[in-house]
Amino acid sequence: MATVDGELTEFTDGHVVLERGKIVAVGAGPAPARAGMRRIDGRGCLATPGLVNVHHHLYQWATRGLAQSEDLFGWLDELYPIWAGIDADLVGDTTAAGLAWLGLSGCTTTADLHHVFPQGAGDMMAAQVGAARRIGLRMQICRGGMDLGRSSGGLAPDSLVEETGKVIAGMDAAIIDFHDPSPEAMVRVALAPCSPFSVSAQLMVETAALARSRGVRLHTQLAESTEEERYCRARFGLSPLVYLDRLGWLGDDVWLAHGVHLPDRDIAVLAEANTSLAHCPSSNARLGAGIAPVRRMLDAGIPVGLGVGGPASQESGLLIEELRQAVYLARAQGGPKALTVREALWMATMGGAHCLGRAGEIGSLEVGKLADVALWRLDGLGHSGIADPVAALVLGPPAPLARLIVQGNEVVVDAKLRTADLGELSRELDESCRRLVARR
Numbered sequence: 001m002a003t004v005d006g007e008l009t010e011f012t013d014g015h016v017v018l019e020r021g022k023i024v025a026v027g028a029g030p031a032p033a034r035a036g037m038r039r040i041d042g043r044g045c046l047a048t049p050g051l052v053n054v055h056h057h058l059y060q061w062a063t064r065g066l067a068q069s070e071d072l073f074g075w076l077d078e079l080y081p082i083w084a085g086i087d088a089d090l091v092g093d094t095t096a097a098g099l100a101w102l103g104l105s106g107c108t109t110t111a112d113l114h115h116v117f118p119q120g121a122g123d124m125m126a127a128q129v130g131a132a133r134r135i136g137l138r139m140q141i142c143r144g145g146m147d148l149g150r151s152s153g154g155l156a157p158d159s160l161v162e163e164t165g166k167v168i169a170g171m172d173a174a175i176i177d178f179h180d181p182s183p184e185a186m187v188r189v190a191l192a193p194c195s196p197f198s199v200s201a202q203l204m205v206e207t208a209a210l211a212r213s214r215g216v217r218l219h220t221q222l223a224e225s226t227e228e229e230r231y232c233r234a235r236f237g238l239s240p241l242v243y244l245d246r247l248g249w250l251g252d253d254v255w256l257a258h259g260v261h262l263p264d265r266d267i268a269v270l271a272e273a274n275t276s277l278a279h280c281p282s283s284n285a286r287l288g289a290g291i292a293p294v295r296r297m298l299d300a301g302i303p304v305g306l307g308v309g310g311p312a313s314q315e316s317g318l319l320i321e322e323l324r325q326a327v328y329l330a331r332a333q334g335g336p337k338a339l340t341v342r343e344a345l346w347m348a349t350m351g352g353a354h355c356l357g358r359a360g361e362i363g364s365l366e367v368g369k370l371a372d373v374a375l376w377r378l379d380g381l382g383h384s385g386i387a388d389p390v391a392a393l394v395l396g397p398p399a400p401l402a403r404l405i406v407q408g409n410e411v412v413v414d415a416k417l418r419t420a421d422l423g424e425l426s427r428e429l430d431e432s433c434r435r436l437v438a439r440r
Contacts, residue, residue, distance in 0.1 A: 003365040114141070146194050184407065191218055241262060
């Protein structure tokens with residue numbers, strides 16, 4: 001068992017006891033007998049905290065496999081016209097399918113940045129919340145938006161952007177309708193303009209003010225590509241991070257996504273502001289964006305979590321694979337000691353919990369935390385012979401799940417989703433994708 005607590009405590013033979021949605025005991029050997037206790041035999045398995053995915057775009061499940069050889073801006077140019085046809089029904093189907101797939105890869109909590117709101121498309125946020133409740137994963141819905149269309153120097157077609165006031169109103173409504181600040185919350189809301197180069201300075205400033213007045217977190221995408229760097233310097237005369245800082249967007253209530261192109265001076269600014277970062281190694285590699293300087297960020301004290309980054313730029317969609325990818329890319333950049341397997345596991349659990357402001361609630365197997373547990377089966381051929389179970393999990397093939405427990409509820413049992421039928425999810429997704437294609 002790898003607890004990922006403050007001391008990174010591990011037990012060759014250990015137990016974790018769950019009661020009423022929380023962890024009530026963790027220790028070596030078998031759990032002491034209790035009246036009415038139900039035991040789950042974890043022999044041949046590794047228990048870890050549930051994984052935390054801190055950056056996703058679940059609506060993009062409808063456009064996987066497209067723009068296969070484009071950089072970020074070319075990829076957006078090809079996909080934005082297609083995304084103009086999404087609606088709340090499609091978002092519900094893609095969210096449900098994506099959450100089910102995340103659950104099967106050990107994820108118990110996910111953050112999703114939704115920033116495309118075609119006119120008359122229905123209530124996207126309600127569709128996401130309904131899908132999260134259906135699948136049983138904990139979700140941080142990030143109500144995004146764009147108010148800078150192509151005619152004003154942005155990348156998105158004008159038909160896909162909203163007026164600034166409408167974006168703010170939509171954000172405010174999402175907080176009122178769905179945000180749960182309680183420690184046991186299954187749904188929380190963050191405010192997340194798409195990126196500084198796709199929205200106005202006014203929207204960034206007003207979003208930060210609204211979030212801080214309502215006590216919710218802030219999220220956006222930053223420094224993902226060299227094209228973004230050139231764009232921001234040409235338009236604002238500043239690097240992306242300096243521009244963000246000028247807008248009052250750094251602090252311990254903020255987590256950023258990507259951070260591929262951050263020099264040492266920007267890393268120092270992030271560390272000083274205690275701003276967290278979502279590392280999306282596969283998505284960044286798929287788009288040829290580069291490799292985020294994760295080693296330097298961790299050494300500076302920046303909390304770094306892991307994100308899938310969107311299924312249209314990471315078609316596999318399995319969060320567990322991001323641990324291995326993070327290790328490989330860090331070592332390709334900085335040598336064989338650049339990132340250890342236990343640091344990768346920390347990023348996927350406690351690092352993600354820090355990003356979402358939930359380090360006291362999830363991310364480790366400790367008494368008092370929510371009962372989020374992944375039980376990975378490592379006794380099959382794919383992992384046999386690897387003596388270190390954490391290395392087997394991170395460096396080996398995706399391990400089947402013996403159990404995935406979210407706040408005490410079994411979502412996956414023996415590698416099968418318990419909360420929904422995969423065939424039904426697939427049929428619903430296929431139908432939504434056909435409708436989207438018909439609208440093009």
